[in-house]
Amino acid sequence: MEPLAPLPTEPLTRSTRDQILNAALATATTHGISRLSVGDVAKAAGLSRQTLYRHFTSKDDLIAAVVVQETSTLIEHVIRAASGFDNPQDSLEAGFLAALIALREHPLLDQLVRTEPDALIPLLTTGGGPVMSQVRGVVELVILMGQPEIDSGHLGRTADLLTRLLISYAVSAPDDSPEVIANFVASSLTPVLEVQP
Amino acid sequence: MEPLAPLPTEPLTRSTRDQILNAALATATTHGISRLSVGDVAKAAGLSRQTLYRHFTSKDDLIAAVVVQETSTLIEHVIRAASGFDNPQDSLEAGFLAALIALREHPLLDQLVRTEPDALIPLLTTGGGPVMSQVRGVVELVILMGQPEIDSGHLGRTADLLTRLLISYAVSAPDDSPEVIANFVASSLTPVLEVQP
DNA sequence: AGTTGACAAACTTTGTTACTCTGTCAACCT
DNA sequence: AGGTTGACAGAGTAACAAAGTTTGTCAACT
Structure with missing residues (x-):
């Protein structure tokens, strides 16, 4: 039995x-x-x-659960990638790179951007929506991991800028490799972050 | 006769x-x-x-003419704003600022982003479309005005990045003022441009 | 914890009809 | 010449009802 x-x-x-x-x-x-x-x-x-x-309980509930699961996996992955550096620039570069690769290789996201952009893109690129603010939260977290003492104004501006870039790269893939872009972005922005208020 | x-x-x-x-x-x-x-x-x-x-000759012809006119005015305005500086950073900052303000204050663009985003946003944010490549052309021009000797790889990456930011700001307005953003962007990116290849 | 089948209400799709708009005409004005 | 009016076929859109799916909930059964 x-x-x-x-x-x-x-x-x-x-x-x-x-x-x-x-x-x-x-x-x-x-x-x-x-x-x-x-x-x-x-x-x-x-x-x-x-x-x-x-x-x-409903179809919407199911969809929401899928989104939450995928989002959590992605965030965890990015934060793990940005961990363990003793240098803010390397940490930012690794996190940004992990995000670029994860977004580009996400099968569902990729499929939706290709086949149903009209439904998806306004959702992603609109400031009011939930996507930008959630992504921005993670970006702030990654920056803070490298530079806990950062000025809050700098943090906000940089997080906003990085969020916009990430979403833009997710929606339309760049010509350069993710590695080149992550390096370029991190090396441009890290010096500004280090300025004392 | x-x-x-x-x-x-x-x-x-x-x-x-x-x-x-x-x-x-x-x-x-x-x-x-x-x-x-x-x-x-x-x-x-x-x-x-x-x-x-x-x-x-047709409705499409009329619409195209309106778009061409508005675009030309805008481009001319941005290029004029970026002219007459002896310093690449000031030139980039002034051009970027002029673009941010012009985009934000453009009545038709503003109206369309508000009322018909589903038709407009995919058009703007898609890499394949004509918008990104035209904007990018202007951005390259403004950078070259400040730094004629720039390495072509740096030029391409920076122009791509600035283009994505401009479009993102056009589609959803940032919290900070255009002045703060233009200053932040120009001061982040100019040092990278000055590196010799 | 799972299955089946049945069900009303909500939502899509399809086909029809009526309408508005485009693009072109020829005849007329100034 | 540039401009106007009114008329017209064909393309495109709106409205709307009939037919078909899909959702979310039952009760009875393994």
């Missing part, structure tokens, strides 16, 4: 939830967002639509 | 043409682009639709 015996650590529902999230990500990546149905996601996850509704 | 006698200098119709262009700009600014009809423009210009078609 004990048909449900194993797996002592993870909660029973964790894996199903993740399975659904992965299926949603995969379905959105191949079929696009505008024609995404929860029936398709359930099919891709190998379970029924009604089961999916036990884990997510 | 001479039915084809070809108008040596300026055509007689110059003022009428300008009148139509101004009317088109005004109508677009108040009524938006998507619902712009050539009948409305003709009415605003105080002449008939058919007369308008003597000066512009």
